Every structure is written in C-alpha cells, then in structure tokens.
Amino acid sequence: MSMQVAKQLHAHIIIAGHQLLKEHYLRDLITFFAISNPSSLNYDRISFSNIITPSTFIYNTVIRAYTSSSDPRQALHLYNQMRREGAPPDKYTFPFLLKACSILPHLFKGKETHCQIIKLGFHSNVFVQNTLIQLYGCNAMIELAHRVFQEMGFNRDIVSWTTLVNCLANFSSIESARKLFDKMPSRSIVSYSAMIAGYVRVGRFKEALELFRDSQMAALEPNDSTIMSVLCACANLGALNLGRWIHSYICNRKGWIIDTRINTALIDMYFKCGSIENAVQVFLGTQEKLVGEWTAMISGMALHGLGHRSVELFEEMHRSGVKPTVVTFVALLSGCTHAGLVNEGLEYFERMKGEFRIEPTIEHFGCVVDLLGRAGQIERALQFIQEMPMEANVAIWGAILTACRVHKNVEVAELAAGRLVSEQPWNRALYVALMSLYRETERWDSVEKVKQEMKEIGCRKTPGCSLVEVNGVCYEFVAGDKSQPWVLELCFHLGTLVMEVEDNSNNDYKWILAHCTD
DNA sequence: ATAGGGTTAG
Numbered sequence: 001m002s003m004q005v006a007k008q009l010h011a012h013i014i015i016a017g018h019q020l021l022k023e024h025y026l027r028d029l030i031t032f033f034a035i036s037n038p039s040s041l042n043y044d045r046i047s048f049s050n051i052i053t054p055s056t057f058i059y060n061t062v063i064r065a066y067t068s069s070s071d072p073r074q075a076l077h078l079y080n081q082m083r084r085e086g087a088p089p090d091k092y093t094f095p096f097l098l099k100a101c102s103i104l105p106h107l108f109k110g111k112e113t114h115c116q117i118i119k120l121g122f123h124s125n126v127f128v129q130n131t132l133i134q135l136y137g138c139n140a141m142i143e144l145a146h147r148v149f150q151e152m153g154f155n156r157d158i159v160s161w162t163t164l165v166n167c168l169a170n171f172s173s174i175e176s177a178r179k180l181f182d183k184m185p186s187r188s189i190v191s192y193s194a195m196i197a198g199y200v201r202v203g204r205f206k207e208a209l210e211l212f213r214d215s216q217m218a219a220l221e222p223n224d225s226t227i228m229s230v231l232c233a234c235a236n237l238g239a240l241n242l243g244r245w246i247h248s249y250i251c252n253r254k255g256w257i258i259d260t261r262i263n264t265a266l267i268d269m270y271f272k273c274g275s276i277e278n279a280v281q282v283f284l285g286t287q288e289k290l291v292g293e294w295t296a297m298i299s300g301m302a303l304h305g306l307g308h309r310s311v312e313l314f315e316e317m318h319r320s321g322v323k324p325t326v327v328t329f330v331a332l333l334s335g336c337t338h339a340g341l342v343n344e345g346l347e348y349f350e351r352m353k354g355e356f357r358i359e360p361t362i363e364h365f366g367c368v369v370d371l372l373g374r375a376g377q378i379e380r381a382l383q384f385i386q387e388m389p390m391e392a393n394v395a396i397w398g399a400i401l402t403a404c405r406v407h408k409n410v411e412v413a414e415l416a417a418g419r420l421v422s423e424q425p426w427n428r429a430l431y432v433a434l435m436s437l438y439r440e441t442e443r444w445d446s447v448e449k450v451k452q453e454m455k456e457i458g459c460r461k462t463p464g465c466s467l468v469e470v471n472g473v474c475y476e477f478v479a480g481d482k483s484q485p486w487v488l489e490l491c492f493h494l495g496t497l498v499m500e501v502e503d504n505s506n507n508d509y510k511w512i513l514a515h516c517t518d
Numbered sequence: 519a520t521a522g523g524g525t526t527a528g
Contacts, residue, residue, distance in 0.1 A: 060519070095520045130521040162522045193523040200524090225523045232525070264526050295526045302527085330527040363528065370528085395528065 053085070060092045067100040075100035076109060089116075091125045098131040105139045126152075130159045137167025158184070162191045169198030189220040197229045205233040209242065222249075224259050231265040235272035243269045247282075264292035271300030291322050299331035307339020314348075326358055333367035337374055345371045366396045373403025378412055394423050401430060405437045413437050425457055 059082045066075035079097050082089065089097075094117055101110035114132060117123050129152050137145035149156065149164050161184045169177035181187070181195050192215040199208035212230050215222065222230070227246060234243040247266060250258060263286055270279035283289070283297050294317040301309040314332050317324065324332075329352045336345030349368055352358050365388050372381035381400060385392045397419045404413035413434060420430040431454050438446040 057519080064519075092520050099521080125520095127521050132521095134521070157521090159522050164522095166523065188522085190523050195523090197523060223523085228524045261525050265524090268526060292526055297526095299527060325526090327526055332527095334527065366528070399528090 054087065056082075056087050056090055056093070059087055060090070060096060063093065063100070064096045067096050067103070072100040072103050073106075076106065089120065091122055091128065094122055094125075094128045095131040098128070098135050102131070102135040102138055105135075107135075107139055107141070110135045110139075124155060126155055126157055126160070129155065130157075130163055133160060133163045133167070137164060137171065140171045142167060142172050158186060158188050158191065161185075162188065162194055165191065166194040166198070169194065169201070174198050174202050174204065187215075187218070187220075189215060189223055189226060192218075192220060193223070193226045193229065196226060196233075200229045200232050200236075203236070205236045208233040209237070209239065224262060227262055228265050231262070231269045235265075235269040238273050240270075240273040240275060243273055244278075260290045260292050264296045267293060267296040267300060271296070271303055276300070276304060289317075289320070289322065291317075291325055291328060294322055295325065295328045295331050298328060298335060302331055302335030302338055305338050307335040307337070307341050310335025310339075311341065311344060324352075324356060324358070326361060326364070329356075329358065329360075330363050330367060333364065333371060337367065337371045340375060342371060342375045342377070362390055362393055362396070365390070366393075366399055369396050370399040370403070373399055374406060376403075376407045378403055378407060378409055382412065392419075394420060394427075397423075398430070401433050405433050405440075408437065408441055410437060410441055410443070428454075 059078065063075045063078050063082075066072060066078060075097060079089075079093070082093075094113065097113055098110060101107070101113060114135075117128055117132075122128050129148055132148045133145045136142075136148065145164060145167055149160060152160060161180070165177050165181050165184075168180060177195065177198055181191065184191060192211060196208045196211050196215075199205070199211065208229060212222070212226070212233075215226070227250060231243060231246055233239070234246065243266075250256070250262060250266075263282065267279045267282050270276075270282060279297070279300055283293055286293055294313060298310045298313050298317075301307070301313065310332055314324070314328070317328075329348065332348055333345050336342070336348065345368065349360070349364065352364070353360060365384070369381045369384060369392075372378070372384060378400070381403065385396060385400075397416045400416040401413055401420065404410070404416060417430055417434045420427060424430070431450055435447055435450045438444075438450065
C-alpha cells in the first residue's frame with residue numbers, strides 16, 4: 001500500500017461514517033502510517049482526532065511511533081491524554097513510554113512511570129523490566145539499573161544481561177562489562193556485538209577482534225552491527241586480511257542489500273589499511289553513492305595526503321546532487337590542510353556557511369587553525385582564534401603547538417603549551433611536542449626543564465606503537481623496541497624508502513593514482 | 519504490536 005492509497009482510504013472511511021467500522025479500519029491505517037513513515041505523524045494526529053474513544057491498542061501504536069520519531073516528547077503528551085481519557089495502559093504501553101523517557105532523557109518522568117508501573121502491577125513483566133534497565137543504565141544510573149536487574153531474579157533473560165553489559169561498557173568500565181559478559185548463562189550475537197562495540201569505543205581493538213573470533217567459534221552469524229564494529233577494529237589495527245574476509249562475507253550473503261553505513265566503514269577500512277585501490281573499487285561498485293560513501297572517500301584521500309583528490313571528489317559529489325554534512329566538511333578541510341591548499345580550504349569554509357548553510361562547529365574552526373598553522377601562517381591562525389564565536393579548546397591549541405613545532409616558532413609554542421598545561425597537565429603529547437621543538441632549536445636548558453616538569457607531574461611518555469598484517473601474520477611495532485632480530489634490517493629498508501620518497505616528493509603519489517583512475 | 523548492539527573527521 002502506498003502513502004497515497006492510504007490517504008484515499010482514510011478519506012473514504014471518514015465519509016462512510018459507521019462508528020464501529022471507522023475504529024476498525026482506522027486502527028490498521030494508523031498502524032500503517034505510524035510504522036511506514038514517522039513524518040506522516042501530523043497526518044496521523046488528524047486521523048487520530050477523528051476517533052471518539054481511541055482504544056488502548058491505538059494509543060500504544062501512536063506512542064510507539066512518537067517514541068522513534070524526532071520528537072519523543074509527543075509520546076509523553078499522548079500518554080497523559082490517554083490517562084485523562086481513561087484508556088487503561090497495558091503491558092505494551094510501558095516499554096514504549098520508558099523508551100521515550102530514556103531517549104529524551106526525562107528521568108523524572110521515567111521514575112514517575114516506574115511508580116505507576118508498580119501501582120498498576122506491571123513490574124514483573126520482562127519487557128517492562130528490561131526497558132527499565134535500559135532507562136537507568138543508559139543514563140548513567142548504574143546503581144538503579146543493577147537493582148532492577150537484581151530484583152528480576154530468575155525472570156532475567158538474555159536481553160536483561162545484554163542491556164546491562166552494554167550500560168556497564170558505556171558508563172562504568174569495560175572490565176566490569178566483561179566480567180558480567182563472562183557470567184552470562186548464554187550469549188546471542190547482540191551480546192557479543194555490545195561487548196565488541198564497547199572494546200572498539202575505548203580503543204581496545206585487539207580484544208574486540210578476539211571476541212569476534214569467539215563469536216565465530218560459537219557459530220553465531222554476525223549481523224550488520226557486529227560487522228560495523230569489526231571493520232572499525234580492522235581499520236585501526238591495519239588488519240587487511242580480516243577486513244577482506246568480512247568484505248567477501250557480506251558480498252556472499254544472499255538476498256542482503258549492503259547497508260550504506262557498512263559500505264562506508266568498508267571504504268574507510270581499506271583506506272586505513274593502506275589499500276587505496278580496494279577503497280576506490282568498493283566506491284565505484286556502489287550503485288547509489290550516499291553522503292557516507294563520499295565522505296569516507298574524501299577523508300581517505302586526505303589521510304593519504306591526496307588533498308587534490310578530496311577536492312575533486314567533493315565537487316563530483318556536489319554535481320551528483322548529494323548534500324554534504326558537517327563531517328564531510330571536516331574531511332574536506334583536512335584534505336586541504338594536508339595538501340597545503342590554504343586558499344581552497346578557506347574558500348570551502350566560507351561556502352560551507354553561505355552556500356550550504358551549515359553552522360561551523362569547533363571542529364571546523366580547528367581545521368582552519370590547522371590549515372593556516374601548517375602552512376606557516378601562525379599569526380593569522382592566532383587572529384582566527386580571536387575571532388571565533390567560542391573559546392578555543394585543547395584540540396585547537398594542540399594544532400597551534402604542532403604548527404609551531406613544524407615552523408620552529410618557540411614563542412607561540414610556549415603560549416599554546418601554557419594553555420594546554422592548564423587544561424590537561426597529564427597530557428604527555430604536549431610535553432613531547434614542546435621538548436622536540438626545544439631540541440630542534442638546540443635549547444638544551446629548556447629540554448631539561450620540560451623533562452623535570454614531566455617527572456614532577458608523574459607522566460611518563462608511552463611508547464608509540466603500530467600494527468600491520470603481512471601474509472596473515474600480525475606484526476606489532478613498539479617505538480624503541482630492538483628485541484626483535486628483524487628490526488635492524490627493517491630500519492635500513494625504511495631509510496631507503498624515505499630517501500626514495502624525498503626524491504619523488506613532487507610526484508604526488510603518481511604511481512598510486514595510476515591504479516586509482518577508472 | 520512490546521525490550522538489547524553501530525560509521526564517516528580530528
């Protein structure tokens with residue numbers, strides 16, 4: 001049934017006039033409107049007001065629709081109306097209503113609803129209890145979530161466990177979440193997904209992939225959510241082979257359309273794993289290229305220093321009629337930064353505000369500061385910070401410090417470092433950057449001073465590390481680690497590579513582009 | 519008809 005047919009049908013029902021018939025058909029019609037298109041809810045309200053005494057079922061359906069709409073407050077309003085009109089809420093009403101309270105969030109209303117649930121005797125319904133865990137847990141009230149979970153006793157099911165695991169991962173600690181996860185009597189793919197996503201969120205990608213392996217061993221089919229998190233972990237670990245495996249896995253799934261978010265994550269994974277060719281391949285093979293795919297391409301090219309390509313892609317996207325988002329502009333501006341396209345970057349920043357009507361966020365201002373700073377226009381970057389409508393944050397002062405290090409501006413570097421120290425005295429990166437600058441400008445006294453200060457504050461430099469997978473073996477590199485016998489040989493090859501790159505610095509990755517062009 | 523998981527930037 002199309003929306004138009006539905007509206008025609010509605011018109012007929014209104015004219016028909018028979019009350020009982022009206023209620024009967026409107027019920028199905030409202031369900032259709034509510035589920036098929038949340039934006040038809042205004043229309044929905046019109047048809048709703050034509051029912052003299054809506055049943056509990058109809059209230060539930062519309063409350064559910066409002067809960068997943070852009071304005072969940074309407075769900076609460078409708079519930080109030082429901083009570084006024086005397087329609088008795090049932091076991092279906094509360095999960096919807098609690099979800100609305102959780103999303104908003106409206107904790108006062110949530111607790112009030114909890115009281116009503118007890119008064120009306122719905123407190124031992126599993127669906128109601130699970131949504132209560134979600135309400136409290138996802139709003140950082142772990143104690144209360146735990147209490148509902150405890151009181152459930154044998155009533156607990158796999159959803160109760162999974163919800164609490166997810167809440168712990170988000171608001172308590174990943175360790176406590178894992179502890180509960182290990183205690184689960186049984187686990188679904190959603191349980192694994194929640195835990196894997198938790199590891200990804202805190203940057204523990206190796207553990208995420210280990211858990212994914214466990215889910216495979218348990219013969220659980222990964223779903224879209226699992227795949228998204230695993231691709232993200234692959235991207236951060238450079239696990240190209242596993243990424244490729246995931247790619248072929250989703251391609252071979254019969255009857256499935258590849259979700260645009262998965263496609264986006266796939267493109268990103270190939271870029272971050274160093275395979276521009278495969279990223280381009282996925283992109284070109286996409287029938288309907290949405291903003292996610294374009295943005296992943298623009299940022300991927302930026303990541304590889306191919307800012308000109310970022311700009312080209314942006315223009316192509318614009319021509320094809322796809323609207324950029326805030327994220328697209330961060331990607332585009334970072335592309336301009338890394339290719340030294342200062343004027344282009346500034347132009348895009350203006351176009352973003354004027355032509356695309358996107359209000360710049362602190363991230364965009366940060367990009368412009370980075371753009372000017374890396375190009376050596378540090379004074380202009382400082383001027384820009386002065387004119388911003390908001391206070392500069394640590395990312396922006398960090399960009400200034402980086403720029404100062406590149407262009408050996410000790411005076412401004414000390415200014416930026418001062419701001420950073422007052423905000424994040426425990427931030428090691430800032431001491432390291434400042435120390436490197438002092439070293440490069442041969443200010444040995446200052447180097448010692450910073451070293452001393454780091455010691456006093458008690459933050460030690462964590463060694464940098466990276467991972468890469470070659471022929472199915474994962475190699476981990478830790479800065480300064482010479483325990484592996486092949487490290488010396490590797491350093492020699494690295495030196496040769498660096499010399500080659502320097503020789504070809506004007507070639508702008510021509511050899512890669514040769515593979516990229518369609 | 520009801521409850522659980524997610525990306526693209528820096």
